[in-house]
Amino acid sequence: MPRHRITQADVATIAGVSQATVSFVLNDSAPAGVRISAETKQRVLDAIRITGYSANPAAQRLAGGLTQILGVFTYESTFPRSGRGFYGNFLVGIEHAAEQLGVDILLFTSARVVDGRRQLTRDGWQRLGVADGCLLLGQQEDRGELQHLLDTNYPFVFIGKRGSDRGRLPYVGADYVSATTRQIERLVALGHRRIGYVGLRGTDQPTLDRIEGYRLGMKERGLTARFVELDDVGATAAEIVDQGFTAILVAPENYPDELVDEVERRGTRVPSDLSVLLLGQPHHPRPGGRAWSGFSIPREEMGARALHLLSRLVAADTSRAGTRRPQPPELHQMLACVDVEGSTLAARDGADHRTEDA
Amino acid sequence: MPRHRITQADVATIAGVSQATVSFVLNDSAPAGVRISAETKQRVLDAIRITGYSANPAAQRLAGGLTQILGVFTYESTFPRSGRGFYGNFLVGIEHAAEQLGVDILLFTSARVVDGRRQLTRDGWQRLGVADGCLLLGQQEDRGELQHLLDTNYPFVFIGKRGSDRGRLPYVGADYVSATTRQIERLVALGHRRIGYVGLRGTDQPTLDRIEGYRLGMKERGLTARFVELDDVGATAAEIVDQGFTAILVAPENYPDELVDEVERRGTRVPSDLSVLLLGQPHHPRPGGRAWSGFSIPREEMGARALHLLSRLVAADTSRAGTRRPQPPELHQMLACVDVEGSTLAARDGADHRTEDA
DNA sequence: TCAATTCGATAATGCGCATTATTAGCCCAC
DNA sequence: GTGGGCTAATAATGCGCATTATCGAATTGA
Structure with missing residues (x-):
């Protein structure tokens, strides 16, 4: 019953300071006019260590920060079709990039599947919010849903080239x-x-x-x-x-x-x-x-590049008007496919085949 | 700049009701003594449709609800070792179960890798909070971290049998x-x-x-x-x-x-x-x-079973003292492995081999 | 000696939601 | 005509954090 996650307030009490001070120490920030002495800082850090305090991400998020979570939404359910083979490799790249970027990956598996494709609407929307941005993969995107994404200015990146809506849809594709x-x-x-x-x-x-x-x-x-x-x-x-x-x-x-x-x-x-x-x-x-x-x-690379792009879009999106905006990222990236040697290619034996007409 | 996600308050204004009323309609709940007329309800629903409102999960979570997000933490980084093959199949099962359960999956990819294994401490903890519970996979678990998990009563389930700490660590293993x-x-x-x-x-x-x-x-x-x-x-x-x-x-x-x-x-x-x-x-x-x-x-099944178990643990964990607690879930599940035919097994040809000594 | 400045912090607020407590109006019975 | 019960809602509160505004004390400057 008394399962009460330790909060900044608890830490503050132990350290003998205010909650705000704890927050400042944690974020290592000194908003104009706020100073924390080295000694106080140390006391707070000690209290954090003792209590094993960890921030509540929901609260962080609510208070205006980013969650450092990036979403992955696959239109087609992974199972009916190709097992894992298809999306799996993208995911490997995505995970790799996530590790580099220090973000977590949220797989939107909750959206109900209708006619073999996941719906981004209704329930779907509700869930997107936790993530700072979202990767979209699959062919069967829905116009209306896309429009909504664009309208709300929610950061997203497609994996796979997008022909429609030239220029507005960010994607990473294979050539x-x-x-x-x-x-x-x-x-x-x-x-x-x-x-x-x-x-x-x-x-x-x-x-x-x-x-x-x-x-x-x-x-x-x-x-x-x-x-x-x-x-x-x-x-x-x-x-x-x-x-x-x-x-x-x-x-x-x-x-x-x-x-x-x-x-x-x-x-x-x-x-x-x-x-x-x-x-x-x-x-x-x-x-x-x-x-x-x-x-x-190059699925892995596509996944990785897409996540990096998304990350930049998120950053661009949240940079304040005051700060110098970073260079806007390239919205469309095409990656080269690599030839595979294999064993199903041989020189033409030349003799007994119909001659080519061209 | 004015990118302001639509909130319940907005919806309330449009529908000409209070924020609380919107919340009630959304949750379809009537907390003892609260009544919403059919007409009012309809107005709220209309307003929701018009605005395309979607709840902010962070706020939901903060206000005491569940996020319907379950986490997956892999100790070993996926890449240095076996590419995806190893964890991938578990993930397939996990995803499948997630779909059934209507929850999203959070991959904790952010934790820094130290000595080839991810640390659940420090940064790690911070991130766990968004998820209602967490799946743990990999061999290299750390005693201290485990203890912390147990102490905080955070719901978790191991994938893979756990010999140590008999009885306390929930797992789904293969026999x-x-x-x-x-x-x-x-x-x-x-x-x-x-x-x-x-x-x-x-x-x-x-x-x-x-x-x-x-x-x-x-x-x-x-x-x-x-x-x-x-x-x-x-x-x-x-x-x-x-x-x-x-x-x-x-x-x-x-x-x-x-x-x-x-x-x-x-x-x-x-x-x-x-x-x-x-x-x-x-x-x-x-x-x-x-x-x-x-x-x-049976990796897929293990993944699926583990997620189901986790889901039940979460449910058990949050069920109020007042409500009748559901039957406590079986903490340890062993799944049978399945024999594979393949082509590397043949009958002994009998003649020219050393005779067995036993 | 007294205002001006700097240092070191705290109080207060709001994010968006769920939830509890409260209210306002109305009909009915005594 | 007045208290009780019912309906239909609203006001208020708090979740845990980031952030802004504010404040007291110590240190200067003249």
């Missing part, structure tokens, strides 16, 4: 376009000409960018872009074999393991007959599965 | 002992007799339990326990081959991939000549690496 183009360079350098793109067309930014990168890369080399877009893995595999590709680019969400299994069942060996480049890390890596060639998204 | 014993049953059933244990002896609970399980299992079958404990992978492999084991149990932190590579380089095939059972998931899984047989720790 899918040039990474995809680069894969074509790799293939061409190994003698490939007939290069297909396998994947469903979505309206999500990564997909759009991959396709743009593919188009661009093929065009630059004077090659013809060919898309394979089917639901069924078997049918897709058949189509790939039919088309006589010597190499394909595959989006990672398209079950590349199953796909290649099917292709190989049809007598086409990977990579000797067909090189397969994965446009990102596999979503559902199999235990003991393939080592994919292609590129990987 | 390494019987899982290890069970592996021996598996091996014996396949004709193995000469079964070695490979791994450094540590004083951490998992290691102690694995060794106990091994001893127990071998004893039950009347077999002789043999330990291989070397730093060098090559030397360890040589020793394994020398000893003529037909099967070994390997702790996952002992680089099983490298070990088996070395063993096979010496002409011993896995699993035909030597079965290898991993006592837990690999710490550093190789891309395209082996599918290990053995058992796996």
Whole structure:
């Protein structure tokens, strides 16, 4: 019952000073005209040590300070889809950055999931407040919610490029376009000409960018872009074999393991007959599965950079009018993807494939 | 400058009522003797909708409520060691449980890392307060810190069995002992007799339990326990081959991939000549690496169960003396590990191995 | 010697909310 | 017509901290 957390007032009593004095000592601040003697300061510090006092963050926050907590909100619930693989790597980077910055990370897991996506509204809003700012990840953002964020001037940063609302939404993204183009360079350098793109067309930014990168890369080399877009893995595999590709680019969400299994069942060996480049890390890596060639998204770095950006936004946001505002941070950051060696890329064997038409 | 979050007072003004009334409507509570008419209630709700009001959690917490935030503190920094693999799976379970419970998760990433482990003291304490309770994971707990936790009656739960301080420390652990014993049953059933244990002896609970399980299992079958404990992978492999084991149990932190590579380089095939059972998931899984047989720790479930337990502790902790206390939760929970099929286990081929002496 | 200044601190206030105590009006019974 | 009970709300308080305004005593300066 008498569980009463020790407060500054308690410390003050023990040290024989006022609560305000304790606060001053703790914050090591001397608001114009306030002086604390070394001796008094020591007494307060002793009292703090003896009592094991620790500040109540809620009170700190309420009294106008920052919580040193940064939030992470994921639109898609982590579970139905890709287990942890997807957000996990971002989180690693985020945690790392958090450690550097000396802040805590609040995962907004409480927002109810509706139609497979978390709602930032209602309950969601209530919770955001504890954090000084928030990282947003996931594709399914909602216009209304975004508008509200902007209206309230709440600091936030997206992980993943945002096409809409140019310039207003801060984000840290991965450069899918040039990474995809680069894969074509790799293939061409190994003698490939007939290069297909396998994947469903979505309206999500990564997909759009991959396709743009593919188009661009093929065009630059004077090659013809060919898309394979089917639901069924078997049918897709058949189509790939039919088309006589010597190499394909595959989006990672398209079950590349199953796909290649099917292709190989049809007598086409990977990579000797067909090189397969994965446009990102596999979503559902199999235990003991393939080592994919292609590129990987620098998720950890993205997470880290995003948190740093957010931190700067928070700082900029709270800097008083009087103080010299720090240089406004760069709102949009694009990170390069890194090529992955893997074992699904080989030189074109040259002989028995359909000649390229371009 | 005038960024002024909307407060209950604002809402009250708009609705033409008092702040208290807004609070009552929001909490849907009618503290003995307080009545709100349906009409008034509606006006308040309208005002809330119009303004987009959301409560300030810091204020809520300060005013005596719970934040619905549960903390997660990891002693070892995630990075130097095993990347994310280690804590990640726990986190998945924790998140899942958090979703069910409708709480947010606070990762205490701010505590400075000293000698490779996070300090819960000083800064650490300051931060704990926002959360209603806290999950602790990692081996390197500090006695003093624990004592403080107990003293302050702050709700917490360990992930991982705790041997010390019997009975006082709530935890959710994995049953390494019987899982290890069970592996021996598996091996014996396949004709193995000469079964070695490979791994450094540590004083951490998992290691102690694995060794106990091994001893127990071998004893039950009347077999002789043999330990291989070397730093060098090559030397360890040589020793394994020398000893003529037909099967070994390997702790996952002992680089099983490298070990088996070395063993096979010496002409011993896995699993035909030597079965290898991993006592837990690999710490550093190789891309395209082996599918290990053995058992796996139900990390996700552990995380989930731990959070549920914590949640109950928090509830028990804050239930008023007047209200009927709920049944006190079971402070110690041991979860069974699940056997993994994998591809490193085979029946003993029977012929050319040293006969077992037992 | 007396005002002016500096030193060393305290009292008071407010952050936004939950909660307790209090009030104001009204209807009914005696 | 007056006290009791009911309805429908408001006023007031405190949570623990940061911050601002204020104050008393000691030390100067002339």
